[in-house]
Amino acid sequence: MKKIKVVSFLVLLAFVFTLTACGGNTAKNETKETKEKVFVFAKSGDPVGLDPANVTDGESIYVTQQIFETLVKYKEDNTEVIPGLAESWETSKDGLTWTFHLRKGVKFHDGTPFNAEAVKFNFDRWMDKNNPYHHGEFEYYGYMFGGYPGVIKEVKVVDEYTVQITLKTPLAPFLSNLAMPSFAISSPEAIKKYGQDYFKHPVGTGPFKFVEWKKDDRVVLERFDEYWGGKANFAKVIFRTIPDNSARLMELKSGNVDAITDINPDDVETVKNDPNLQLLLRPSMNVGYLAMNTEKKPFDNVKVRQAINHAINKKALVDAFYGGLAKPAKNPLPPSLWGYNDEIQDYEYDPAKAKALLAEAGYPNGFTTTLWAMPVARPYMPQPKQIAEAIQKDLEAVGIKAKIVTYDWATYLKKGQNGEHELYLLGWTGDNGDPDNFLYVLLDKDNAKKGSASNVAFYKNDKVHDLLIKAQQESDQTKRAEYYKEAQVIIHNDAPWVPLVHSTPPLAAKKSVKNWIPHPTGSECFFKVDKDE
Amino acid sequence: MVNYIVRRLLQLIPVLFGITFLTFMLIHFIPGDPVTVILGEHASPERAAELREQLGLNDPLYKQYLKFLNNLLHGDLGRSIITHEKVLKELATFFPATVELTLAAMFIATVVGIAAGVVAAVKQYSWFDNLSMLGALTGVSMPIFWLGLMLIYLFAQVLGWLPPSARLSIEYSVPTVTNLYLIDTLLAGNWAAFKDALAHLILPALALGTIPMSIIARMTRSSMLEVLRQDYIRTARAKGLGEAMVILKHALKNAFLPVLTVIGLQFGYLLGGAVMTETVFSWPGVGRYIYQAIMARDFPVVQGSITIIALIFVLINLIVDILYTVIDPRIRYQ
Numbered sequence: 001m002k003k004i005k006v007v008s009f010l011v012l013l014a015f016v017f018t019l020t021a022c023g024g025n026t027a028k029n030e031t032k033e034t035k036e037k038v039f040v041f042a043k044s045g046d047p048v049g050l051d052p053a054n055v056t057d058g059e060s061i062y063v064t065q066q067i068f069e070t071l072v073k074y075k076e077d078n079t080e081v082i083p084g085l086a087e088s089w090e091t092s093k094d095g096l097t098w099t100f101h102l103r104k105g106v107k108f109h110d111g112t113p114f115n116a117e118a119v120k121f122n123f124d125r126w127m128d129k130n131n132p133y134h135h136g137e138f139e140y141y142g143y144m145f146g147g148y149p150g151v152i153k154e155v156k157v158v159d160e161y162t163v164q165i166t167l168k169t170p171l172a173p174f175l176s177n178l179a180m181p182s183f184a185i186s187s188p189e190a191i192k193k194y195g196q197d198y199f200k201h202p203v204g205t206g207p208f209k210f211v212e213w214k215k216d217d218r219v220v221l222e223r224f225d226e227y228w229g230g231k232a233n234f235a236k237v238i239f240r241t242i243p244d245n246s247a248r249l250m251e252l253k254s255g256n257v258d259a260i261t262d263i264n265p266d267d268v269e270t271v272k273n274d275p276n277l278q279l280l281l282r283p284s285m286n287v288g289y290l291a292m293n294t295e296k297k298p299f300d301n302v303k304v305r306q307a308i309n310h311a312i313n314k315k316a317l318v319d320a321f322y323g324g325l326a327k328p329a330k331n332p333l334p335p336s337l338w339g340y341n342d343e344i345q346d347y348e349y350d351p352a353k354a355k356a357l358l359a360e361a362g363y364p365n366g367f368t369t370t371l372w373a374m375p376v377a378r379p380y381m382p383q384p385k386q387i388a389e390a391i392q393k394d395l396e397a398v399g400i401k402a403k404i405v406t407y408d409w410a411t412y413l414k415k416g417q418n419g420e421h422e423l424y425l426l427g428w429t430g431d432n433g434d435p436d437n438f439l440y441v442l443l444d445k446d447n448a449k450k451g452s453a454s455n456v457a458f459y460k461n462d463k464v465h466d467l468l469i470k471a472q473q474e475s476d477q478t479k480r481a482e483y484y485k486e487a488q489v490i491i492h493n494d495a496p497w498v499p500l501v502h503s504t505p506p507l508a509a510k511k512s513v514k515n516w517i518p519h520p521t522g523s524e525c526f527f528k529v530d531k532d533e
Numbered sequence: 534m535v536n537y538i539v540r541r542l543l544q545l546i547p548v549l550f551g552i553t554f555l556t557f558m559l560i561h562f563i564p565g566d567p568v569t570v571i572l573g574e575h576a577s578p579e580r581a582a583e584l585r586e587q588l589g590l591n592d593p594l595y596k597q598y599l600k601f602l603n604n605l606l607h608g609d610l611g612r613s614i615i616t617h618e619k620v621l622k623e624l625a626t627f628f629p630a631t632v633e634l635t636l637a638a639m640f641i642a643t644v645v646g647i648a649a650g651v652v653a654a655v656k657q658y659s660w661f662d663n664l665s666m667l668g669a670l671t672g673v674s675m676p677i678f679w680l681g682l683m684l685i686y687l688f689a690q691v692l693g694w695l696p697p698s699a700r701l702s703i704e705y706s707v708p709t710v711t712n713l714y715l716i717d718t719l720l721a722g723n724w725a726a727f728k729d730a731l732a733h734l735i736l737p738a739l740a741l742g743t744i745p746m747s748i749i750a751r752m753t754r755s756s757m758l759e760v761l762r763q764d765y766i767r768t769a770r771a772k773g774l775g776e777a778m779v780i781l782k783h784a785l786k787n788a789f790l791p792v793l794t795v796i797g798l799q800f801g802y803l804l805g806g807a808v809m810t811e812t813v814f815s816w817p818g819v820g821r822y823i824y825q826a827i828m829a830r831d832f833p834v835v836q837g838s839i840t841i842i843a844l845i846f847v848l849i850n851l852i853v854d855i856l857y858t859v860i861d862p863r864i865r866y867q
Contacts, residue, residue, distance in 0.1 A: 040703060046817075048616050056571070136617060137587060139571070143580060199617060212706065215626050216817030217699060220706070238703050242815040246682055247698050250690055254697060409569065452579075 036235035037533065039513075039526060042248050042257040046216045046241040049199035052184040053126055054136035061181045062523040063219050063239055067109075068184030068204030071100055071119070072175055076517050076524075077283070078336055079433025080477075081175045085114065085185060085205065095170035095475050102161040106228045108187035109209040116157040121188040123155040123165070135196045140182035144432065145171075172472045172480060173434035180432050181523070207232040207527040216241050233530040252277065252508060258531060259509035259516070265323030265382070271508045278511050282518035283336040284502035287329055287438070288380035288427035290391065291457040291497050296422055298367055305495040307357035308423075309347035311398045312391055312498050320390065321383050325506050329499035331488050332438055336520040338477065339435040339484035344492050354398040366399025371423040372416070373406045380427035380503050387500075388425060416456045424456050433521060435484040440468045443491055459496035534858075537866035541851050545844070552843040553605065553836065557598050560827070560835045566590060567614045567830045588614055601836055610837030615829050620837040624819065628841070629712035630700060631818035634810070635803040637738035642746035643796060647785075649746075650753025650792075654761060655780055665750060672747030681740040681813035688736055695736050698815035702729050737814040741807055745799035752795045756788040763787075789860055797853030801846040 047060035052068050055061060073084035086100040106114035125133045126141040127149035138148070145151050153166045167174070177183065190203035202210050207229065208221040219239040223232045240257060242248040245264045251257045253274065263271065271279045292299040292308065299305060314328035330346035333339065358366060373388035374381065381387060388404050395402050402423060407415060416424055431437050441447060445460035464487050471483040491497075507518055512532040518524060568584045585591050592600075604611055610620035649669070653662040689697035696702060700714050705726040707717050715734070718727035760766065761784055769783045770776075808820035819838060826834035857864045 038703075049618075054617070137571075137584060139584075142583070147583075196617070214817070215623065216821065217701075217815075218703060220703075240699065240703070240815070241817070242698055243821065244678075244682075244813045244815070247685060247813055247815060250685055250697050254690055254693070256696070256702075413569070 037233060037531060038236040038238060039234040039259075039529065039531065040238045040240060040257040041526075042240040042242045042251060042260045044241075044243055044245065044248065044262045047213070047219060047239075049136075050202040050210065050213065050219075051136065051186070051199040052181055052202070052204075053122070053138055053141065053186070054199060056139045056182070058522045059241075063221070064184060064202065064204075065181055065206075065523045065525050066208040066221055066237055066527075067202050067206045067210055068181070068186065069206050070179055070181065070184050071102075072179045074179050074433060074519065074521060077519065078338065079176065079179075079285070079430075079520060080338055081179050084179070085119075089175075091475055095172075095473065096167045098165045098167070098174065099158070100163050100165070102163065103228065104161055106205050107226050108190070108205055109203045109224055110187050110190055112187055112189045114185065114205050115160050116163040117160075118188050119163045119185060120155045120157050121191075122185050123152070125191065126183075127152055127155075133191050133195070133198075135198070140180060140431070144173075144177045144180065144182075170473050170475070172474060173432055173436045176432040176434035176437075181521075207525065208234075208237050211236075229527065232527050234526065237526055249508070252510070255510070258513055259507065261505070261507055263506045263508055265321075265325070268323045268325060268506055271506075276511055278509055278513070280507040280509065280516065280518055281325060281504040282507060282522070283520040284327060284334045284504045285336055285430040285433065285520040285522070286380040286427060287332055287334055287502055288378075288387075288425070288500045289329070289332070289497045290500060291421075291424045291426060292495075293419060293422050293424065293456075293458055294460075294496055295419060295458045298361065298363060299422065301361045302494060303357045303361035304363065306347065307354040307361065307398065308395070308400070309495050309498050310350045310354035310357065311400070312394045312500070313349045314500055315349065317387055317390055318501055321387055322501065322503055323506075326501040326503040329502050330492075332442060332491065332497065332499055333435055333484070333488065334430065334438075334502045334520070337430070337433060337435055337438070339481040341485040341488040343485075344488060347495070351394075351398050358398060358400075363399075366401065368401045368403070369422045370405045371395070371402035371425070372412070372421045373404050373425050374409070374412060375406050376409050378427055379429055379505065380501065381425065382503075384425055391425075417451060417453050419450050419453060419456070419458055421456070426456060430521075435480070436468070436472060439464075439484060439487055439491075440472065443496065444468050457496035459491075459494065461490060461494060464490050534855075534866055538851070538855070541854070545847055548847060549840065549844060553602065553840050554598070556836050556839045557601065560830070560832055561594060561597075563830075567832065570829050571615075601833075605837075605840065610840075611833035613826070613831055613834045615826075615831045615834075620834050623822065623834070624838055624841060626709075626712055627817060627819040627822040630714075630816060631804060631807055631811070631820060633713045633715060633734065634737055634741060634807060634816055634818060635800065637734050638742035638803060639745065639796070639800055640742075641738055642742040642749055642799070645742075646746040646749030647753050647792065650750040651757055651780065651785060653750070653754045654757030657758065662754075666754065669747035669750045672743045673751075675743065677740055677744070677809040678813050680743060681737070681810060684736045684740055685813070696729075696733050697736070698733075698813075700730060700733050700816065701726065702733075705729055737810050737816050740813070741803060741810040745796075745803065748795055748799060749792060753788065753792050756791045757784055760784045760788040786860065790857060793853060793856060793860065797849055801849050804842060804845060804849075 043059055043062060045059040047063050048057050049055050049060055050064055052064040070084050071086040072081050075082050085103055085106065087103050089098060089100045091098050102116060108114060125131050126138050128134060129148045142148055151168050151171050153168045156164045158164050184204060187203040190201060191198050194201045200213065207224055207227045209224040211222045212220040221237045223235050225231065242251055245262055248260045249263065249267055252260045268279065271277050292305050294300055318324060318326045318328055330344055331341060358364065371388055371392055374384040377383065392402050392404060415421060416426065428438060428442055441454050443455055443459050443464065445465050447453060448455040448458045448460055467483045467487040471480045474480050509516060514530045516529045567588060568581050572581060612619050613623060649665045653665050656662055685697045688695045707721040707723055707726055710717050710720055714730040715727065718730050766779060766784055769779045807818055808824045810816065811818040811821040823835060823838050858866065
């Protein structure tokens with residue numbers, strides 16, 4: 001009989017377990033905070049760390065964008081550079097000395113003042129491998145400034161609110177680089193206090209201060225009342241980590257979160273049709289492309305390259321693999337960047353014209369080649385294999401038989417750098433919103449060296465090279481934009497690529513969310529965002 | 534008995550040694566390293582080489598392995614390459630979440646599974662038997678992520694009874710002591726938060742518990758059927774014992790041994806393999822932690838956490854073996 005009692009007790013316990021749990025929700029509502037607005041934002045991944053200088057992933061940067069500020073920053077909806085913690089700046093004629101005049105009366109969240117010393121402290125920490133606070137890889141510093149210390153020679157405190165940065169060689173994208181979230185200014189006192197653990201205790205000057213980070217669950221931020229720019233609309237911003245795309249959307253529909261990222265292409269319609277939700281598109285700062293190895297026959301012939309440009313139906317790719325939410329690309333640069341040449345007319349989709357060009361080039365019956373497809377989904381190309389298959393069909397229609405080839409990611413990249421391929425799918429996500437970061441990296445002859453090429457079309461044009469170098473040495477943005485526009489015309493005519501798409505990642509929010517302007521760089525500060533209660 | 538336990542614990546040493554060696558080799562032999570993952574398209578050979586040097590990946594493999602073993606012996610699992618946090622510290626937050634989920638899942642699985650199995654065996658070929666075994670078959674075959682999404686859809690979205698994801702509503706925050714939220718909320722004396730944590734636990738526990746529940750039910754049924762045909766059951770009935778007594782005391786107790794084995798094994802699997810459930814329900818547990826680490830080739834995390842999980846798996850098996858003697862006094866360990 002004892003056993004029966006035990007079993008009945010267990011069953012009873014199970015019931016109680018379920019019942020109390022169901023009651024849980026009602027109890028929760030009673031204790032809900034009232035009045036103060038809270039913004040709950042759900043993303044697919046947890047931050048890696050919260051030290052802005054040491055992270056490169058979007059999940060971390062989204063959070064640090066709220067806590068930190070940079071000397072200069074990007075405009076609300078494009079990558080033009082405007083004043084941030086520095087109110088103004090000037091540069092010497094030779095482009096080597098940059099003087100920044102800092103904003104006064106700015107405080108870090110720990111109460112310490114923001115000043116020239118603090119700026120110098122941060123630069124020294126990033127630049128110098130032997131600095132006692134150089135904990136971590138400082139990935140973006142090394143990458144954007146060419147190593148440690150790289151192109152920066154010295155950072156000097158002129159007076160409390162003036163700081164002078166001297167470069168070894170001119171660097172046109174210098175300002176664009178400084179606007180990157182990685183070069184946000186941290187509180188020196190906090191870095192000294194937390195040492196190696198600073199990534200868990202971020203202290204900046206931004207509109208929200210850090211409160212709590214429960215790993216893989218949530219990051220809680222609170223309004224910083226002494227923010228120099230005024231008070232944010234939200235008393236709290238909470239980032240939640242909800243890895244599954246469908247579960248995340250359900251949380252939004254149930255009203256538990258205010259906004260989400262990373263929506264399945266199939267769910268876009270659901271969001272559009274829901275009267276309580278709104279769909280937002282993040283402007284693209286990437287490009288997915290098909291590179292043609294111009295060192296290999298028959299791709300050394302410009303007519304063949306132009307023919308392939310005419311043969312591929314980009315619109316169909318966008319509709320089939322991006323849920324219609326991407327822009328067919330006509331330039332290597334995404335349209336959100338200054339310097340984008342909108343006057344260029346894309347090669348229209350025209351298989352007959354493609355065939356005629358192939359005949360002119362001496363290939364009336366087409367040819368056989370290989371088409372390399374990436375093994376992994378990337379932001380600019382969520383389904384590379386399927387896209388390769390669609391391109392394969394387009395090519396077949398004009399007589400080109402392409403065999404699809406793929407390797408694991410690391411091998412794929414390596415073989416691409418070695419130039420072992422013929423047709424090669426790849427893409428690029430911009431770092432600093434500067435055209436140089438696309439055109440020079442991807443299409444200049446300097447970067448077409450076998451074994452380390454990032455110009456995987458191995459496209460070498462001296463005129464393009466001259467223009468890109470001139471643009472690098474010029475500090476006037478209007479002039480630089482002209483050079484880039486000219487370079488895009490030459491690149492268009494030489495057609496080393498088929499620029500395929502600029503993807504525009506969809507976001508969803510409750511209808512009540514206002515003033516949210518998604519930024520092309522992938523994240524933005526929620527200072528001005530608001531919602532109706 | 535004590536001798537036996539000591540001997541089993543000593544046997545752990547070569548087992549763990551083997552596991553660390555295998556894990557180390559496997560993770561290092563799959564293509565790609567953390568550097569490829571971190572740099573992606575931006576990987577210039579100079580940057581990659583520099584980063585490899587920084588991360589200590591240029592040392593020969595045997596040196597890296599010996600270094601890992603040496604640190605392990607000093608109780609140091611190293612720091613994550615990606616997050617720079619101590620692996621042990623990260624495990625201390627992720628592991629309790631999985632333990633809590635696994636305990637709840639196994640609780641549901643055991644109670645329901647055994648009860649269903651016993652009734653199905655006693656009433657063999659009845660509608661209950663057919664129905665529950667059909668249910669068990671479905672349960673074993675159902676993809677967890679699909680079941681999870683359906684549970685969320687029904688109980689969270691349509692009925693609105695239970696929260697769809699996470700461990701605690703954002704309104705609540707309790708000081709971390711054990712990282713088992715049911716305990717932490719009670720320690721904080723926050724009754725509302727406790728109920729909230731419990732509510733968050735139900736759906737994922739149900740999803741995770743379905744497969745072991747089905748396996749336990751089927752195991753209990755077949756084991757019970759075998760025992761019920763034994764002579765001593767006939768004898769017990771002939772003695773005039775009540776049916777409940779016959780089934781629970783004589784049959785179930787004897788049929789329990791294989792069931793216990795299954796429970797022990799399932800428990801171990803759940804501890805390491807709740808990746809799907811943890812993903813669907815945004816449960817910040819160790820399964821997803823390891824999965825992400827493998828994808829990022831975060832070597833110290835993969836090595837460290839798999840070693841710890843293996844250790845626990847082996848310990849659970851030991852406990853099960855000891856429990857055998859409690860349930861079946863005929864079993865003696867020398």
